Amino acid sequence: MTFTRRELLERCAAFGAITLASSIPLSALASAWDEAEKKRTPTPFCELGPFYKRKAPNTSMLRAPGDAGMPLALSGKVYDVRGQIVPEAKIEIWQTDNDGHYDIEGYRYRTLLEPGAEGSYAIESVMPGHYPTRVCQHVHYLVTAPGHKPLITQLYFATDPVFDGDPDKNYTRDPLITSSELVRPVVIKGDPKQITAAVNFDLVLERL
Amino acid sequence: MIPALAILLAVSATAAQPVAKVQLPCESHSQDLSPTGTQLAVTCKDNSVYLVEVSDGAGRKVLTSDHPPNTHVYSQDGRWLAAGFSDGTVEVISAHDSTASRQWKAGPHRIDTLYFFPDGKRLFVGPVDSPGTVWELSETPALLATLPADFGGISVCAVSPDGKLMVAAGDDTVLRWYATATWQKTREYRDFLLETFALTFTPDGKSVLAGGADSRISVFDAASGKQVSQLPPETGSSIFYIGLLGDQNRALAVYFDNAGGKPPQALVWDLITAKSVPVTGDAPPTCGAIVKGKLWTCSSDGKMLTISQHE
Numbered sequence: 001m002t003f004t005r006r007e008l009l010e011r012c013a014a015f016g017a018i019t020l021a022s023s024i025p026l027s028a029l030a031s032a033w034d035e036a037e038k039k040r041t042p043t044p045f046c047e048l049g050p051f052y053k054r055k056a057p058n059t060s061m062l063r064a065p066g067d068a069g070m071p072l073a074l075s076g077k078v079y080d081v082r083g084q085i086v087p088e089a090k091i092e093i094w095q096t097d098n099d100g101h102y103d104i105e106g107y108r109y110r111t112l113l114e115p116g117a118e119g120s121y122a123i124e125s126v127m128p129g130h131y132p133t134r135v136c137q138h139v140h141y142l143v144t145a146p147g148h149k150p151l152i153t154q155l156y157f158a159t160d161p162v163f164d165g166d167p168d169k170n171y172t173r174d175p176l177i178t179s180s181e182l183v184r185p186v187v188i189k190g191d192p193k194q195i196t197a198a199v200n201f202d203l204v205l206e207r208l
Numbered sequence: 209m210i211p212a213l214a215i216l217l218a219v220s221a222t223a224a225q226p227v228a229k230v231q232l233p234c235e236s237h238s239q240d241l242s243p244t245g246t247q248l249a250v251t252c253k254d255n256s257v258y259l260v261e262v263s264d265g266a267g268r269k270v271l272t273s274d275h276p277p278n279t280h281v282y283s284q285d286g287r288w289l290a291a292g293f294s295d296g297t298v299e300v301i302s303a304h305d306s307t308a309s310r311q312w313k314a315g316p317h318r319i320d321t322l323y324f325f326p327d328g329k330r331l332f333v334g335p336v337d338s339p340g341t342v343w344e345l346s347e348t349p350a351l352l353a354t355l356p357a358d359f360g361g362i363s364v365c366a367v368s369p370d371g372k373l374m375v376a377a378g379d380d381t382v383l384r385w386y387a388t389a390t391w392q393k394t395r396e397y398r399d400f401l402l403e404t405f406a407l408t409f410t411p412d413g414k415s416v417l418a419g420g421a422d423s424r425i426s427v428f429d430a431a432s433g434k435q436v437s438q439l440p441p442e443t444g445s446s447i448f449y450i451g452l453l454g455d456q457n458r459a460l461a462v463y464f465d466n467a468g469g470k471p472p473q474a475l476v477w478d479l480i481t482a483k484s485v486p487v488t489g490d491a492p493p494t495c496g497a498i499v500k501g502k503l504w505t506c507s508s509d510g511k512m513l514t515i516s517q518h519e
Binding site: 045047048050051053055100101102104105131132133142144150152 | 336337358359360379381400401402403405421422423443444446466467468469
């Protein structure tokens with residue numbers, strides 16, 4: 001026998017398994033539960049690449065004064081597939097500089113973030129350059145959390161000329177892009193003298 | 209994906225002695241020389257693959273263009289060719305006769321890494337972003353072991369000459385030692401910050417050489433798993449192949465440029481003195497292998513191929 005969420009709550013209330021304040025009707029609780037558990041699709045995999053480096057510093061400012069390239073603001077939240085925040089997630093992010101070079105010897109444009117209870121992350125960087133053997137500009141992500149499958153993926157930019165303005169249609173021009181979901185819209189912000197490309201990229205982990 | 213040794217080795221043309229000339233069965237700019245030096249796996253422009261005998265140029269098509277492999281590798285005795293496909297399928301083909309091939313689905317993910325055990329009876333299969341698997345190559349291949357990493361897959365592995373020990377390098381930068389009799393993990397090394405792309409045992413089985421994005425060869429004691437030495441780095445590059453030449457004290461290492469701009473380079477390292485000799489040449493050869501302890505390379509104009517041995 002299976003129950004709807006409302007029936008389950010009613011039965012729990014009837015058997016004393018939950019106690020509700022008089023101001024909270026069961027229907028509201030059921031709706032809140034439904035809302036909180038909006039199902040999300042796991043973020044698609046995209047391969048790790050050869051330049052992952054452990055022990056990156058915890059910093060939200062990857063851009064240094066004078067660095068070449070358009071400022072980039074990346075942000076998002078870490079969810080599980082039920083739509084709940086994953087508070088113990090760790091996010092490793094790495095990318096090339098504006099010239100398309102990875103820092104192997106050091107940790108430029110690399111970070112390890114711990115979003116905490118809010119599940120939010122935000123970094124300040126620059127738009128990565130084109131790595132010579134890759135088709136598209138990209139940013140690497142590795143997200144781990146207890147009880148969840150590690151997520152290895154890459155973020156791409158809808159403004160990349162490779163997509164000819166239609167990433168849904170043209171994302172396969174980079175054979176490593178597994179889904180158009182990884183190609184994110186870019187919002188240009190700021191005044192004309194100091195514009196920033198802002199990109200939101202939520203990350204959804206599968207449970208183990 | 210790490211480019212194959214065959215495509216990118218750049219070696220001296222001046223020190224080379226021609227061994228054979230072979231008419232290619234198709235337009236080809238990428239070949240694999242078998243470890244015995246007697247056969248070529250020729251990848252055609254349309255991605256089909258022929259096996260071609262070096263002695264007489266006789267060839268047969270073994271993989272078609274409608275199902276091209278993502279990677280392929282010879283067994284160490286040259287008797288078998290294993291191919292891995294994007295849909296997770298693996299095929300093992302007899303290199304010298306028309307014995308029925310074995311084909312099976314190793315998993316749902318693209319196969320990036322294949323490695324034959326020294327006895328040719330077991331095969332390591334490394335899918336992208338998934339644990340590695342080891343298969344017994346009976347008529348119906350059987351899964352022997354699953355080798356996980358903290359995340360991602362296994363980028364490269366090597367098995368000791370006696371077949372008793374395997375070392376596997378994960379995407380997570382960790383090296384893991386396994387006893388192949390039980391598939392128990394016996395040791396691990398977690399001090400690398402960057403990935404390892406090349407592993408090999410010395411012929412006596414006493415040492416393991418590892419190299420990768422840190423641009424240097426690290427030497428490990430095979431039994432204890434302890435690092436015993438590190439050779440100087442070639443800053444700005446990553447090692448993607450290591451092979452032992454002649455005696456156990458010289459190692460060929462092939463490097464790719466991290467910035468992706470320069471052609472790959474090869475160095476021969478003396479493991480005792482930690483000195484290297486660059487191996488330079490006019491043009492990148494189209495294949496290479498270490499045959500009986502010596503470096504063999506190929507050069508081709510797309511139609512005719514010349515195999516040379518280097519001293």
